[in-house]
Amino acid sequence: MTEEAIIKGCIKNQAAAQRELYLQYSPKMLAVCYRYAHNREDAEDMLQEGFIKVFTQLSRFEHRGSFEGWIRKIMVHTCINILKKNKKFNESVDLIHAHSVALREDNIPALVQVKQIVECIRLLPTGYRTVLNLFAIEGYSHREIAQLLDIEESTSRSQFTRAKAMLEEMLIQKKILQPKQESGWLAASAPH
16 A cells, blocks of 8 residues: 555544555554653553544645654654643652763764663653754754643753763673763764
């Protein structure tokens, strides 16, 4: 089925089209949800709730930009709404070691270590993890994050800085990254 046929079929509530849409996009969207969730079960719940929204809002898709991007945006907003509802993004941790561990771009971990990095991100407190995902991975600005999470822009910046420091500390402890270099690998990849 083509993307256009899937969309038209889903709008008409055709089960085959809905199944096809889910099969095509659920693996990628589960990965998106997993970055915000505390565990796989929570990620799967977020995914299911997100797809319910996708199916109910499909008639609003205006064919501007990619369809996958539209679905991804719904998933991210679903994850945030679930976290807000459960007040989990408000969790914060005072870092004893709130120093910044600077790293060089050429120390970016090899692809084989990506799974370990994702697991380290998942270990961050929910607020830190959420802001890190929104800023560094999804590309939202701190102003947009503040609006999404109903927090101050300065809180978003602070959460990101602390998340980055905590993540870098974890990666150093796991010997994925080397300490005390000149520039932050995460900052280099994040939008400004």
